[in-house]
Amino acid sequence: MQRYSGFSLVKHALSHHENWQRHWRNPAPKKEYDVVIVGGGGHGLATAYYLAKEHGITNVAVIEKGWLGGGNTARNTTIVRSNYLWDEAAALYEHAMKLWEGLSQDLNYNVMFSQRGVLNLGHTLQDMRDIQRRVNANRLNGIDGEVVTPERIKEIEPALDVSARARYPILGASWQPRGGVARHDAVAWGFARGADALGVDLLQQTEVTGFKMLDGKVVGVHTNRGDIGAKTVGCVTAGNSGTLAKMAGFQLPLESHPLQALVSEPLKPILNTVTMSNHVHGYISQSDKGDLVIGAGIDGYLGYGQRGSFSIVEHTLQAIVEMFPVFSRVRMNRQWGGIVDTTPDACPIISRTPVRGLYFNCGWGTGGFKATPGSGNVFAWSLAHGQMHPIAAPFSIDRFRTGALIDEHGAAGVAH
Amino acid sequence: MFYIYCPYCAEYREEEEFHPKGQAHIARPLDPMATSDDAWGDYLFFRDNPRGVHHELWVHAVGCRKFFNVTRDTRTYAILETYRIGEQPSVTADSVSTGSAASTATLTGVQA
Ligand SMILES: Cc1cc2nc3c(=O)[nH]c(=O)nc-3n(C[C@H](O)[C@H](O)[C@H](O)COP(=O)(O)OP(=O)(O)OC[C@H]3O[C@@H](n4cnc5c(N)ncnc54)[C@H](O)[C@@H]3O)c2cc1C
Numbered sequence: 130m131q132r133y134s135g136f137s138l139v140k141h142a143l144s145h146h147e148n149w150q151r152h153w154r155n156p157a158p159k160k161e162y163d164v165v166i167v168g169g170g171g172h173g174l175a176t177a178y179y180l181a182k183e184h185g186i187t188n189v190a191v192i193e194k195g196w197l198g199g200g201n202t203a204r205n206t207t208i209v210r211s212n213y214l215w216d217e218a219a220a221l222y223e224h225a226m227k228l229w230e231g232l233s234q235d236l237n238y239n240v241m242f243s244q245r246g247v248l249n250l251g252h253t254l255q256d257m258r259d260i261q262r263r264v265n266a267n268r269l270n271g272i273d274g275e276v277v278t279p280e281r282i283k284e285i286e287p288a289l290d291v292s293a294r295a296r297y298p299i300l301g302a303s304w305q306p307r308g309g310v311a312r313h314d315a316v317a318w319g320f321a322r323g324a325d326a327l328g329v330d331l332l333q334q335t336e337v338t339g340f341k342m343l344d345g346k347v348v349g350v351h352t353n354r355g356d357i358g359a360k361t362v363g364c365v366t367a368g369n370s371g372t373l374a375k376m377a378g379f380q381l382p383l384e385s386h387p388l389q390a391l392v393s394e395p396l397k398p399i400l401n402t403v404t405m406s407n408h409v410h411g412y413i414s415q416s417d418k419g420d421l422v423i424g425a426g427i428d429g430y431l432g433y434g435q436r437g438s439f440s441i442v443e444h445t446l447q448a449i450v451e452m453f454p455v456f457s458r459v460r461m462n463r464q465w466g467g468i469v470d471t472t473p474d475a476c477p478i479i480s481r482t483p484v485r486g487l488y489f490n491c492g493w494g495t496g497g498f499k500a501t502p503g504s505g506n507v508f509a510w511s512l513a514h515g516q517m518h519p520i521a522a523p524f525s526i527d528r529f530r531t532g533a534l535i536d537e538h539g540a541a542g543v544a545h
Numbered sequence: 546m547f548y549i550y551c552p553y554c555a556e557y558r559e560e561e562e563f564h565p566k567g568q569a570h571i572a573r574p575l576d577p578m579a580t581s582d583d584a585w586g587d588y589l590f591f592r593d594n595p596r597g598v599h600h601e602l603w604v605h606a607v608g609c610r611k612f613f614n615v616t617r618d619t620r621t622y623a624i625l626e627t628y629r630i631g632e633q634p635s636v637t638a639d640s641v642s643t644g645s646a647a648s649t650a651t652l653t654g655v656q657a
């Protein structure tokens with residue numbers, strides 16, 4: 130792999146930047162792999178990267194029906210934070226946060242991780258009690274967090290209306306300074322390039338249409354480009370996971386909903402941080418390009434169409450203008466939807482399945498981008514060891530029968 | 546944006562008057578104490594989530610406030626029929642895949 134550096138930039142300038150190496154190969158599928166990862170989103174690519182890098186397992190394929198990162202990875206609003214309430218979830222997201230902090234160096238790829246901080250606003254007394262509880266829980270888990278007053282919020286984000294005039298006055302917020310945003314495409318590309326360099330085959334335009342089984346164990350996958358053998362299969366397919374589980378003969382407690390986002394025309398820098406509000410139901414940040422990046426809530430109905438209802442977009446913009454009256458005349462440029470796989474407790478499923486050798490990493494719903502490196506890291510460990518990583522273990526499918534749910538609806542909320 | 550026929554108001558109304566309430570026709574186990582953990586988990590948490598024909602519960606929240614059922618395709622989002630609580634769907638995944646009288650059933654289902 131050609132490494133990127135200031136020096137290589139100068140060197141390639143001499144040949145008009147025409148001789149850069151391709152990011153990854155486009156190999157023909159082999160007959161068999163040690164591990165097949167289904168789904169070339171951020172989580173799948175991170176899994177393949179860590180399998181090769183940390184466990185020396187390089188006979189690996191990532192099978193993607195479209196293009197790399199074209200699912201929710203490239204559709205999200207890129208918010209990264211780790212201020213989750215329960216110990217299990219906090220450990221998972223904080224594991225990811227620590228990896229984010231060194232990711233650009235590790236991948237030799239600028240993922241534009243920017244720790245500009247995340248505000249979660251409180252508008253009612255109950256909001257404030259929940260915020261206090263969550264911040265205290267975070268601090269006990271060694272995660273940075275503060276409860277801040279409206280005056281302090283005004284210093285952090287001057288464009289926000291913290292006055293008592295607001296329809297839902299802001300009473301305070303939780304503030305996680307280490308939170309922020311990252312460039313979502315770059316995350317997929319960085320992991321893909323890193324994995325490819327270590328020998329992983331990235332098979333795009335290849336759709337898994339079924340599983341090959343022998344005596345209750347998975348031995349490969351059927352695809353539109355023929356059968357591919359595998360000793361172990363990990364499915365990391367977000368909104369399509371329920372469909373894949375059905376192909377394998379079992380059910381997952383997932384529901385697939387459209388989730389929308391939109392961006393405005395580019396503006397001069399006006400937002401310093403990421404602001405989210407569960408109560409008025411909106412969240413916003415500004416990309417380095419200058420557009421306001423705005424996230425909506427999910428549509429309540431099931432859908433696989435990668436689009437949602439217009440009314441959701443309308444409500445979202447009402448919420449944004451409620452928080453930032455100054456944006457009332459900003460024009461919106463683009464709007465899109467992704468299909469998110471929600472679970473009953475708003476926590477992911479990282480688990481074995483009734484089929485031996487077949488693992489699922491899904492259920493990240495509306496908020497899995499922030500976990501991308503951590504999720505891939507613990508999933509790779511689990512596939513390599515044939516047993517679940519201690520951080521992943523509480524997220525087994527069994528919890529929906531034993532009742533050991535990890536209820537993160539408060540910390541997940543509208544929040545992403 | 547959906548335009549939904551409420552089988553109680555007998556009128557088409559805009560989506561915003563309604564709320565989706567999840568999968569339809571889920572019966573609560575009659576004797577919870579005698580229900581196994583597996584069956585109880587299924588009842589609480591496991592839903593069909595099909596890519597295709599889906600029967601779901603909606604409520605006419607700012608209209609008549611009654612619950613009713615909708616058969617909808619989760620890929621195209623097309624509403625195939627709406628019908629009252631206690632009734633069974635006339636359009637199902639099977640009837641659509643075999644094409645058996647689905648289109649006429651849709652019409653009568655919607656108008657009924
Ligand atoms: C609008 C929106 C905003 C969001 N905002 C945030 C946010 O601010 N912060 C945050 O943390 N999270 C956010 N999320 C959630 C986040 O995007 C996801 O949780 C995360 O990206 C999931 O990554 P993934 O790699 O698991 O899934 P994906 O990126 O969806 O990858 C799954 C891949 O599997 C492939 N696939 C599916 N079926 C098959 C098959 N049969 N064969 C082969 N390939 C298949 C798909 O094509 C897809 O590329 C948001 C999501 C959306 C939609």
Ligand SMILES: [Zn+2]
Pocket residue numbers: 551552553554555605608609610611
């Ligand atoms: Zn009605």
